[in-house]
Each structure stands twice: as C-alpha cells, then as structure tokens.
Amino acid sequence: MADGPLPSWQNTPTKQAIIAFVEDVTDPKSPNFVPVPERIATFDNDGTLWAEQPMYAQLFFAIDRLKALAPKHPEWKQQEPFKSILNGDLKGAATAEGKKALIELVMATHAGMTSEDFSNIVKEWIATAKHPTTGRPFTKMVYQPMLELLTYLRANGFKTFIVSGGGIAFMRPWTEQVYGIPPEQVVGSSVKTQYKVMNGQPVIVREAAINFIDDKAGKPVGINQHIGRQPIAAFGNSDGDLEMLQWTTSGKGKRFGLLVHHTDAKREWAYDRKSTFGHLDKALDMATKQGWTVVDMKSDWKTIYPDF
Amino acid sequence: MADGPLPSWQNTPTKQAIIAFVEDVTDPKSPNFVPVPERIATFDNDGTLWAEQPMYAQLFFAIDRLKALAPKHPEWKQQEPFKSILNGDLKGAATAEGKKALIELVMATHAGMTSEDFSNIVKEWIATAKHPTTGRPFTKMVYQPMLELLTYLRANGFKTFIVSGGGIAFMRPWTEQVYGIPPEQVVGSSVKTQYKVMNGQPVIVREAAINFIDDKAGKPVGINQHIGRQPIAAFGNSDGDLEMLQWTTSGKGKRFGLLVHHTDAKREWAYDRKSTFGHLDKALDMATKQGWTVVDMKSDWKTIYPDF
Numbered sequence: 001m002a003d004g005p006l007p008s009w010q011n012t013p014t015k016q017a018i019i020a021f022v023e024d025v026t027d028p029k030s031p032n033f034v035p036v037p038e039r040i041a042t043f044d045n046d047g048t049l050w051a052e053q054p055m056y057a058q059l060f061f062a063i064d065r066l067k068a069l070a071p072k073h074p075e076w077k078q079q080e081p082f083k084s085i086l087n088g089d090l091k092g093a094a095t096a097e098g099k100k101a102l103i104e105l106v107m108a109t110h111a112g113m114t115s116e117d118f119s120n121i122v123k124e125w126i127a128t129a130k131h132p133t134t135g136r137p138f139t140k141m142v143y144q145p146m147l148e149l150l151t152y153l154r155a156n157g158f159k160t161f162i163v164s165g166g167g168i169a170f171m172r173p174w175t176e177q178v179y180g181i182p183p184e185q186v187v188g189s190s191v192k193t194q195y196k197v198m199n200g201q202p203v204i205v206r207e208a209a210i211n212f213i214d215d216k217a218g219k220p221v222g223i224n225q226h227i228g229r230q231p232i233a234a235f236g237n238s239d240g241d242l243e244m245l246q247w248t249t250s251g252k253g254k255r256f257g258l259l260v261h262h263t264d265a266k267r268e269w270a271y272d273r274k275s276t277f278g279h280l281d282k283a284l285d286m287a288t289k290q291g292w293t294v295v296d297m298k299s300d301w302k303t304i305y306p307d308f
Numbered sequence: 309m310a311d312g313p314l315p316s317w318q319n320t321p322t323k324q325a326i327i328a329f330v331e332d333v334t335d336p337k338s339p340n341f342v343p344v345p346e347r348i349a350t351f352d353n354d355g356t357l358w359a360e361q362p363m364y365a366q367l368f369f370a371i372d373r374l375k376a377l378a379p380k381h382p383e384w385k386q387q388e389p390f391k392s393i394l395n396g397d398l399k400g401a402a403t404a405e406g407k408k409a410l411i412e413l414v415m416a417t418h419a420g421m422t423s424e425d426f427s428n429i430v431k432e433w434i435a436t437a438k439h440p441t442t443g444r445p446f447t448k449m450v451y452q453p454m455l456e457l458l459t460y461l462r463a464n465g466f467k468t469f470i471v472s473g474g475g476i477a478f479m480r481p482w483t484e485q486v487y488g489i490p491p492e493q494v495v496g497s498s499v500k501t502q503y504k505v506m507n508g509q510p511v512i513v514r515e516a517a518i519n520f521i522d523d524k525a526g527k528p529v530g531i532n533q534h535i536g537r538q539p540i541a542a543f544g545n546s547d548g549d550l551e552m553l554q555w556t557t558s559g560k561g562k563r564f565g566l567l568v569h570h571t572d573a574k575r576e577w578a579y580d581r582k583s584t585f586g587h588l589d590k591a592l593d594m595a596t597k598q599g600w601t602v603v604d605m606k607s608d609w610k611t612i613y614p615d616f
Contacts, residue, residue, distance in 0.1 A: 037490055115532055159492070172536045182345055183536030184467070184493075193532060195525040195551055202555040204532045211533075217503040224423055224501060224512045225519075226534060228480045228491030243503055247510040 005152040007302075008145040014300045017293045018149065021256045025232065026156050032254035036157040040231040042187075042223060042244060043150070045164035045171060047237040047278035048260050049179060050142040051131070053269040055090070055277055057138045058170050059102075061125050063090075065109035073108075081105060103210070110167060111191050111208035114198075118206055122173045139178045140308040145301045146260075149235075150179055158233070163187045163223055165215035165240050169206070187226045189214045219244035232256065242283040249290055257292035259283060264298040313460040315610075316453040322608045325601045326457065329564045333540065334464050340562035344465040348539040350495075350531060350552060351458070353472035353479060355545040355586035356568050357487060358450040359439070361577040363398070363585055365446045366478050367410075369433050371398075373417035381416075389413060411518070418475060419499050419516035422506075426514055430481045447486045448616040453609045454568075457543075458487055466541070471495045471531055473523035473548050477514070495534045497522045527552035540564065550591040557598055565600035567591060572606040 009015040025034040046052040066076075066085055076082035081101035084090075091098075110118065131141050150160050162171060162181055168188030175181045190211040193204050214222040220243050223231065233256040234241070234248035245257040262271050262278065272280040287294050295301070317323040333342040354360040374384075374393055384390035389409035392398075399406075418426065439449050458468050470479060470489055476496030483489045498519040501512050522530040528551050531539065541564040542549070542556035553565040570579050570586065580588040595602050603609070 037484065040492075168533075168536070176345065184348075184534065186536060190533065193529050195528040195555065197554075202528070202551070202558045204528060204555075220503040220510070220512060221501050225476075225498065226492065228476070228494060243510070246505075247503065247512075250510045 005155070006145065006148050008148055010300050010302055012296075012300050014293055014295050018152075018256075018258070021233070021254065022153065022156050025254055034232055034253065038229065038232065039153075039156070039158040040161065040227060040229055041153050041158045041233040042161045042163040042219075042227075042231040042235070042248070043146075044236040044238070044241045044244070045162050045166055045188075047262065048143075048235055048241070049146050049150075049162070050138070051268065052277045053262075053271065054133070056166065057131075057141070058166050059105075060129065060132070060138075061122070061170065062105050062109045064125060064129065065121070066105065069109065082108065106167075107191075107208040110169070111206045113206055115169060115193065115204040115206060118169055119173045122170055126174050134305075136305065136308065139174060140305060142178060142306065143260075143301070144303050144306045146235075147179070147306065150181070153233070154180065159185065161185045161187060161223075161227060161231075163214065163219050163234075163244060165189055165213070165218075167191075168214070187214055187222045189218075215240045217243045220247040223247075234258070235260070236283070237262065238278045238280045239283045240279075242286065245283065245292060246286070246290070249292065257287075257290060258295065259287055259292055260295045261297060263296050264301075264304070266298075267304045268297060270298075313463070314453065314456050316456055318608050318610055320604075320608050322601055322603050326460075326564075326566070329541070329562065330461065330464050333562055342540055342561065346537065346540065347461075347464070347466040348469065348535060348537055349461050349466045349541040350469045350471040350527075350535075350539045350543070350556070351454075352544040352546070352549045352552070353470050353474055353496075355570065356451075356543055356549070357454050357458075357470070358446070359576065360585045361570075361579065362441070364474065365439075365449070366474050367413075368437065368440075368446075369430070369478065370413050370417045372433060372437065373429070374413065377417065390416065414475075415499075415516040418477070419514045421514055423477065423501065423512040423514060426477055427481045430478055434482050442613075444613065444616065447482060448613060450486060450614065451568075451609070452611050452614045454543075455487070455614065458489070461541070462488065467493065469493045469495060469531075469535060469539075471522065471527050471542075471552060473497055473521070473526075475499075476522070495522055495530045497526075523548045525551045528555040531555075542566070543568070544591070545570065546586045546588045547591045548587075550594065553591065553600060554594070554598070557600065565595075565598060566603065567595055567600055568603045569605060571604050572609075572612070574606075575612045576605060578606075 006015055024030050024032045043049055046056050070076055070086055081104055153160055160181055166188050168186055168190045171188055172183040172186050175186050192207045192209040192211040196205050230251045231248045234245045235258045237260040249255040249257040262269055314323055332338050332340045351357055354364050378384055389412055461468055468489055474496050476494055476498050479496055480491040480494050483494050500515045500517045500519040504511055504513050538559045539556045542553045543566045545568040557563040557565040570577055
C-alpha cells in the first residue's frame with residue numbers, strides 16, 4: 001500500500017506511536033520483542049470500534065425488540081419503564097434511575113429464549129436497522145481507521161479481542177463479518193444461561209438474570225476469565241475502559257494503551273466529561289500520567305466511516 | 309508420514325471413523341463441508357487427554373499445596389478434612405461426603421493469592437511433580453494418540469479447545485506447551501476473582517468462592533460462554549462429558565462425538581461404571597444410540613504415553 005498500513009490515519013504522532021509500538025514488539029532483535037502467542041490486543045466496542053451516539057446501538061435494538069414484543073404484552077402499556085419507552089420517551093434511560101430501567105428493558109428483550117433464537121433475532125435486526133441520524137446501517141457506523149488498525153495488528157501476529165460492556169450475545173452474531181473477530185474472541189456482559197433438552201432438542205436457554213457485567217473493574221476480570229493472559233495493548237474511549245488500560249499497561253515489558261477521544265462534532269460527535277454514553281473523565285486525566293496515546297479524532301483521522 | 313496422520317492409532321474402525329469425519333467436513337465438494345472458522349473441536353482433559361487415576365492430577369497438586377502451607381496453619385492438625393489429608397488418609401476425597409471436603413481443600417489451596425502468583429505455583433509444581441505409580445512427570449501422563457489427534461485436527465483447520473471440569477487456572481499455565489492449546493482456548497471451572505490495585509500494582513485476586521463448575525450440563529454452558537458457537541466435534545471419557553457430546557452431536561450438519569473407554573489394565577487402567585474418577589455409565593449406554601465413536605484403549609491404541 002502506497003499509504004502504508006494505516007491509510008485513514010493522518011501522519012501525526014498518534015499514528016507514529018502505534019507503528020513504533022508494533023515495530024518494536026515484533027522485532028526479534030528488540031529487547032521489547034514479544035512472541036506471537038503473547039501478542040494479545042483488546043478493544044472496547046461502543047465508542048472505540050463503532051459509534052455510540054446518540055445512544056448505544058444495543059439500546060436501539062432493545063427498544064425495537066420491545067416494540068415487536070409489545071402486542072404480546074398488553075400489560076406494558078401501564079408498566080414502567082416499558083410504558084415510557086413505548087411512548088418514545090427515552091430520557092429515563094439516560095439517568096441514574098434509568099440504570100434500573102435499562103436492566104428491566106434488557107431482561108424483557110434479551111432473555112426467555114434459546115441462544116440460537118436470540119442470535120437469529122440479532123442477525124435479522126443488524127441486517128436491516130438504520131442509525132436514526134445518519135441513515136447508515138449500524139455495521140457501517142464502525143470507524144474505518146480502527147478497522148485498519150485491527151487488520152494491521154493481525155498482520156503483525158496479534159490476536160484481536162473485543163472486551164465490551166455490551167452484551168456478548170448481541171455482538172457475536174456479526175463481529176466476525178464486520179471486524180474479523182470470531183465469536184470466541186468476544187468478551188462482554190452476559191445473562192445467566194442453562195443447558196436443557198427441550199422436546200428432545202438440546203438447547204442453551206437465556207434467563208432473565210445478570211451473569212456478568214464486563215465494564216470498569218469487570219474488564220480485567222473478564223479478560224482474565226476468557227483470555228487467561230494480560231493483553232500487551234488495549235484500546236478504549238471511556239472511563240469504562242480505565243481499568244482495562246491500567247491493568248494492560250502495568251504489565252512487564254512494553255505495553256500500549258490508547259483512548260479514542262471524540263472531538264469531531266462535524267463528522268461524528270464531540271463529547272467526553274459530560275456525556276452519558278462514553279463518559280470520559282478520569283481516564284482522560286490518567287492518560288497523560290500513564291503515557292497512554294490519545295486519538296484526537298478530528299485531527300488524527302482522515303475519514304471516520306467506511307464507504308457503503 | 310509413512311504411517312499417516314495418526315501413527316499411534318491401530319488401523320481399526322475407530323481411527324477410520326475419525327479420518328472419515330475429518331476428510332468429509334474438510335472436502336469443499338462434500339455436502340457436509342464445514343468452513344474453517346466453524347471447525348471447533350472440544351476436548352475434556354482428565355481421562356481424555358491425560359490420565360486421571362488413581363485420582364485427578366489437580367488433587368495431587370492440592371494435597372502437595374496443603375502440605376506446603378500446613379506450617380502456616382497449625383489449626384489444620386485438628387480440622388477436617390485437612391487433618392485426614394495431612395495424615396495421608398485420602399479415602400474421604402472419593403466419597404459423597406468427600407465432595408464437600410474436596411471443595412474445602414481447593415479453596416484452602418487455590419485462593420487467597422493473585423492470579424499471577426497462582427500461575428507461578430502451578431508452573432513450579434507441574435515442572436517437578438511425579439505420578440505416584442509410574443514415576444512420570446504429569447505432563448508425560450498425556451496420551452500420545454490424543455496428542456496426534458489434536459495435531460491432525462489443527463492441521464485440518466480445526467481450532468482445538470479444552471473443556472474440563474478441572475480448574476481453568478490450573479490448566480492454562482502448561483496446556484500451550486503440552487497440548488499446543490493456548491490459555492484462551494481453555495475452558496474450565498473457576499473461583500471468583502476481583503480486580504484490585506495493591507501497593508500501586510494492578511492485580512487479579514483469587515477468592516475462596518466458586519464462580520463456575522464446568523462439568524456435566526455446565527460444559528455446554530461454558531462452551532457457549534467462552535466459544536460462542538457449537539462445536540462440530542467433542543471428545544470425552546466420562547458421564548461428565550455426556551451433555552457436551554449430546555449438545556455437540558445434536559447440531560445441524562455432520563458432527564462427531566467420541567468417548568475414550570479405559571480398557572487397558574496392563575498399560576494404563578481399566579475402569580468405567582464403578583469408578584469414582586472418570587465415572588462412565590450413562591454416556592457409555594448413550595454412545596450406541598447416538599452413534600458416538602468409542603475408543604477401546606486396549607485395542608485401538610498402539611502406544612499410550614509419549615516417550616520421555
């Protein structure tokens with residue numbers, strides 16, 4: 001490639017820092033050389049690999065599911081948070097009280113079916129749903145520079161993982177096609193599941209109970225549980241990623257931490273310390289102290305989204 | 309290779325069934341062709357990849373740990389199950405009441421430290437401990453025919469996973485070297501963990517509480533959680549593997565289930581329906597009905613252990 005490995009990245013210190021890290025740890029003559037099996041890189045999803053404004057894609061999914069299921073649940077017309085959500089009043093979902101509402105919404109729409117049925121529902125939704133302000137399919141709300149970064153890392157022997165607060169079962173049906181990340185390399189939040197034989201057919205049933213929240217201090221726990229080794233590079237964009245970056249960059253040898261800072265109100269959204277979705281405050285302060293690389297989306301990225 | 313891909317397997321219907329399956333699902337012209345990313349194979353560990361008699365290797369480890377820790381715990385001299393175990397009376401561990409004792413033993417020896425410290429303890433033990441009757445290192449109590457099977461499957465585009473009732477953190481420090489299976493492809497039982505910053509150093513702390521038991525109906529649940537897709541081939545040896553084989557072989561398309569039947573009292577051990585470790589009863593009955601392949605260790609395997 002005439003433009004080198006990251007064509008959608010401006011030739012700024014950010015891009016240079018990424019390339020310098022990769023060239024160093026993959027150089028057998030470098031004191032910082034890392035063998036291929038240990039080249040583990042973890043990526044947050046919402047706000048890091050794809051857009052998270054005006055709210056998480058999974059929340060659009062949950063609301064669409066709620067509407068689809070509403071005819072079978074006439075009681076929801078009188079019952080909060082369903083009543084407000086069905087009436088298009090979403091303010092609650094973004095408040096502190098909304099956190100409880102959010103869990104109720106997820107449980108009502110993400111459980112009570114087999115894992116295979118849920119996967120098919122997600123596949124159908126992701127193939128047809130459109131982002132409300134851009135009109136793009138959600139799978140085209142991914143960041144072109146980050147797709148190139150995933151490819152570049154894999155070309156250099158890295159194994160790339162998603163480590164997201166989002167639902168593991170919501171991501172797995174499409175991450176392989178969109179990011180080149182197979183289901184077994186996706187770590188996320190989950191509901192409890194049970195193995196059952198129903199009418200002679202073995203199935204995994206999704207229950208309306210939280211199993212694991214893969215956010216904040218849950219991210220290193222989830223990584224340790226799923227991957228079993230400390231990443232050497234971690235990529236995030238919010239305070240939810242603080243512990244993942246902290247743990248990753250505290251390890252022995254050369255490490256790399258990166259935060260995507262949403263600074264581009266024109267081409268995407270500009271937000272950080274005051275945002276509900278993708279709240280970035282403490283981690284931004286910590287970045288300087290810890291030597292984490294911060295992407296200034298406005299000046300570091302030539303393009304935001306892929307063509308479609 | 310002059311002997312073909314599985315040189316330590318006798319040329320019996322068992323070997324032929326394995327090869328016929330692999331050749332079928334990897335043949336692009338076959339109606340049963342499976343694309344590479346979906347070629348997921350899961351293996352039980354104890355009794356399937358390595359020996360589990362006279363008891364699980366992890367139990368030897370736990371007892372060695374208990375002895376090493378005993379000087380710091382004088383109260384154990386008066387406290388069951390520690391008192392009996394330290395006195396060499398292990399009968400309890402093999403009884404129903406022993407199940408509670410087993411959990412207490414594991415909690416006393418596998419928790420209360422960081423994940424990194426535990427990993428180092430396991431590495432030190434596995435490098436030095438010897439099997440009590442054969443005198444072999446435990447890593448040489450693995451089955452040569454199964455090592456060849458792992459290699460053969462990987463050479464045919466399969467991704468191989470361990471799915472064991474044993475501790476995930478007990479296996480991960482050595483599975484890559486011994487089986488060629490990296491930590492992120494090991495699924496097992498686990499204790500609860502927490503992320504903490506101790507003296508400025510981020511760590512994962514192991515707590516004395518069960519997080520997940522990856523056995524029986526827990527195996528499909530663990531596979532769904534870690535891998536996120538149904539295997540097309542599963543390999544086990546006991547009733548603890550029944551649900552894993554049942555779920556795997558119930559999937560659409562061509563599937564393969566295999567049980568290792570320990571029939572070789574001379575070269576290994578002969579046991580099934582009456583054994584505490586590796587209890588094989590219902591799954592053996594089910595094998596015929598479900599079309600699972602059963603390895604007769606005595607007649608199907610030319611050699612049992614690798615040279616060392």
